[in-house]
Amino acid sequence: MRWLVLTVxxxxxxxxxxxxxxxDEARHLLNRTGFSASESEVQEYARLTRQQAVTKxxxxxxxxxxxxxxxxxGEGFQLSRLKDKTEEERKALLKEAVLxxxxxxxxxxxxxxxxxxxxTEKMTLFWHNHFVSSQQKVxxxxxxxxxxxxxxxxxxxxxGDLLHAISIxxxxxxxxxxxxxxxxxxxENFAREVMELFTLGEGGYSxxxxxxxxxxxxxxxxxxxxxxxxxxxRLHDDGIKVVLGQSGRFDxxxxxxxxxxxxxxxxxxxxxxxxxxxxxxxxPLEVKRLAGVFRSSGYDIKALMRALLTSDAFYxxxxxxxxxxxxxxxxxxxxxxxxxxxxxxxxxLFVGRSLGQDVFGPPNVKGWPGGDSWINSNTLLIRKQFLxxxxxxxxxxxxxxxxxxxxxxxxxxGQQRLTAMYFDSDVWMAQFNDTDMQRQxxxxxxxxxxxxxxxLQPFNNNLEFIRQLVLDPAYQIK
Numbered sequence: 201m202r203w204l205v206l207t208v209x210x211x212x213x214x215x216x217x218x219x220x221x222x223x224d225e226a227r228h229l230l231n232r233t234g235f236s237a238s239e240s241e242v243q244e245y246a247r248l249t250r251q252q253a254v255t256k257x258x259x260x261x262x263x264x265x266x267x268x269x270x271x272x273x274g275e276g277f278q279l280s281r282l283k284d285k286t287e288e289e290r291k292a293l294l295k296e297a298v299l300x301x302x303x304x305x306x307x308x309x310x311x312x313x314x315x316x317x318x319x320t321e322k323m324t325l326f327w328h329n330h331f332v333s334s335q336q337k338v339x340x341x342x343x344x345x346x347x348x349x350x351x352x353x354x355x356x357x358x359x360g361d362l363l364h365a366i367s368i369x370x371x372x373x374x375x376x377x378x379x380x381x382x383x384x385x386x387x388e389n390f391a392r393e394v395m396e397l398f399t400l401g402e403g404g405y406s407x408x409x410x411x412x413x414x415x416x417x418x419x420x421x422x423x424x425x426x427x428x429x430x431x432x433x434r435l436h437d438d439g440i441k442v443v444l445g446q447s448g449r450f451d452x453x454x455x456x457x458x459x460x461x462x463x464x465x466x467x468x469x470x471x472x473x474x475x476x477x478x479x480x481x482x483x484p485l486e487v488k489r490l491a492g493v494f495r496s497s498g499y500d501i502k503a504l505m506r507a508l509l510t511s512d513a514f515y516x517x518x519x520x521x522x523x524x525x526x527x528x529x530x531x532x533x534x535x536x537x538x539x540x541x542x543x544x545x546x547x548x549l550f551v552g553r554s555l556g557q558d559v560f561g562p563p564n565v566k567g568w569p570g571g572d573s574w575i576n577s578n579t580l581l582i583r584k585q586f587l588x589x590x591x592x593x594x595x596x597x598x599x600x601x602x603x604x605x606x607x608x609x610x611x612x613x614g615q616q617r618l619t620a621m622y623f624d625s626d627v628w629m630a631q632f633n634d635t636d637m638q639r640q641x642x643x644x645x646x647x648x649x650x651x652x653x654x655x656l657q658p659f660n661n662n663l664e665f666i667r668q669l670v671l672d673p674a675y676q677i678k
Contacts, residue, residue, distance in 0.1 A: 220247040225515050227646065229253055231678050232477050232523075233509065234318030235533035239631050239646055254509045258502050261356050262317040265349070267310045270303040273341050300341035305559050306545040308348065309552075312532045313545070323355035323501075324348065325528060326476055328559070329567040330469075331366045331398065333375040335560045343371040343427060344560050359469060359499035360460050363398060367456060368429045370422050376565075379421050382435040386414040391455075393565055399459040401468045405444065412441040416450040460499065466491040473508060479519040480571050486513050521650035521677050524574045527555035530583060530676070534590065537647070538623040551586055555579050575676065584671060590623070591667045625663040640665055648674040 221229070226245035230237035245253045285293065312321045328351055335344050347369050354362035366372055373379050373390075381387040391413035395405045419436030422429060441450045443458055450458075459465055470491040474482040490507050497503035508514060525533065531548050534540075542548065552558060556579060562568055632639040640659060643666065644652070652672045659665050669675060 219249070220245075221250050221253060221515075222246055223645070225250070226253065228515065228520055228649070229257075229509065231533075231649065232514075233257055233322060235312065235322075235529055236537040237646070238537075239642070242646065250510045250515070254506055257319055257509070258356065258506060260317055261320045261323075262315070263320070263353050263355075263357075265311045265315070265352060267307055267314060269345060270300075270307055272300050273304050273307070273345050294339070297335075297339055297341060301335045301344070301560065302546065302549065304335070304341045304345055304348075305549045307345075308559055309528075309532065309545040309548055312528065313535055313541075320352060320355055324352045325559075326473070327351040327355060327362070329562060329570075330472065331362075331369075331372065332562045332565050332567045333369075333371045333560075334562055338371045338374045340371065340374075340427065343374070347371040348560075354501075356501050356505065359494075359501055360456075362501075363456055363460065364453060366398075367394065367417075367452060368420060368431075370427050370429055373420065373422055373429065378417055381414065381418050381420065382432075383415075383418050383437040386411070386418055386437070388414040390414070390417055394456070395459065397565060399465040399468065400462055401464060404462065404464045409443055412443050413455045415439070415441050416443070416455045417452040420452050463491070463495065466494040466499070470494055470504065470508075473504065475571070477508060478511075478514050479522045483513060486511065521674070523678050524570075524572060525676055525678050526568070526570060526574055527552045527557035527579075528559065529678070530555070531586070534587070534670070538590070538628060540590065540623045551582070554582050580676075583676065587670045587675075588667075591663065591670070625661075625666050628666070629662040644669060648672065649678050650674045 220226075223242060223246045226248075227237055227242045229250075230241055230245060245256070248256065312318075312325075315321050328348070331347075331351065333344065333347055335341065338344055347366075350365055350369055351362075354365060367390075376390040376393055377387050378390040381390065388410050392410045395410060395413065396402055415437040419432045419434075420429070421432055421435070436451065438449055438451075440447055441455075443450060443455055444462065446458055448454065467487060471482050471487050474487055474490075490504060490511070493507045494500075494504040513519060531552055535542065535548075549558075553561075556574060557568055629639055629643060632642040636659060640656075644656075647666075647669045652669070652674050654668075654672050656665075656668055
């Protein structure tokens with residue numbers, strides 16, 4: 201009899217363990233780790249357990265972008281390029297760099313829109329906001345592109361490897377002034393930011409540690425013709441340094457290893473990932489536990505993300521619908537959700553900039569603060585105008601060709617841009633089954649992470665119903 205009871209118990213446990221996470225948890229996971237989720241994707245992941253779903257996500261990450269890089273960005277960079285130029289020639293070169301920078305931004309937007317690995321792009325964007333650099337200061341689209349490639353390569357790799365690689369990245373060396381860091385004239389900017397922003401955080405080091413670390417990084421610079429990293433030993437201070445209580449003839453790599461050995465480093469990264477993926481208010485004990493997983497794995501980012509994305513905290517009711525969509529998430533997510541394929545991504549770059557997130561152009565070394573700062577009266581209005589424009593496209597498309605031909609040339613060009621963003625609400629709603637009422641419930645459940653703030657008006661047509669959902673404040677959160 202006891203054997204029979206045990207067998208039944210194990211059978212029930214097995215069935216329960218194999219049960220999928222369900223629709224709401226799957227939607228939550230996909231929207232936090234990507235830009236949007238389609239109904240079919242949510243249904244597919246709903247059948248998986250948390251562990252199976254996260255394994256599927258992590259196993260599918262890509263290390264390279266699939267969008268071809270514009271030819272103009274592939275041109276070489278020379279620090280000496282502006283030397284010996286006339287003022288007019290300098291202005292022309294800088295104008296060229298600005299145009300290349302726009303092409304670079306459009307390229308990344310396109311990659312985020314089309315990627316089969318949205319988690320890779322979300323993590324690349326996360327590291328872009330952690331290891332901050334800006335085209336405005338670097339003034340080289342090709343170096344910014346190379347940094348983006350580096351961030352994507354290590355986005356879910358090893359944090360120690362990423363830290364070492366980004367520290368000799370040419371764009372970073374320019375951005376944090378290490379190009380001029382040399383023996384007898386140490387520049388402390390890079391050493392300060394690598395401690396405060398990249399690893400230990402405020403309070404984890406002293407001013408003397410910064411001075412000593414700066415000496416260790418002397419000589420890490422660039423070849424002015426090729427723009428590639430060079431370690432100039434003749435410019436390096438090989439004397440004894442004391443960093444965080446340890447002494448030796450440290451070079452830059454040795455100092456980075458000292459920083460990686462500090463528990464604060466794992467806790468800083470874990471806390472920032474918590475803010476990005478779980479909630480605005482980290483749980484100190486859970487952060488410490490996850491940071492322990494991170495350190496014991498040797499700084500394997502996948503191991504940390506696996507622990508984070510399968511944790512009870514990630515799926516806790518109180519942590520859902522608590523994060524504001526960043527401008528990039530809002531724009532790319534909306535285009536993906538409604539299967540809108542623009543012919544040109546440039547207009548969306550300017551929307552993103554208007555909303556406060558200009559990729560390759562964070563405001564300062566601390567990056568975008570994110571969270572509630574994304575929303576104010578101005579950005580909320582721009583978000584609403586953006587959505588209303590998308591919703592208007594379908595109505596404008598219904599105008600007869602005769603009417604369009606009667607318009608002037610400028611309007612026609614504008615209409616062409618609008619039709620390029622066209623989506624069909626009837627086709628989109630057809631992905632749901634059953635009656636109109638059931639389709640409305642399913643659409644609301646897919647699009648909104650929380651109950652609508654405004655009472656939904658009686659259903660008139662598909663477009664009007666979708667318009668109500670996306671214009672509701674609940675659409676702005678995830």
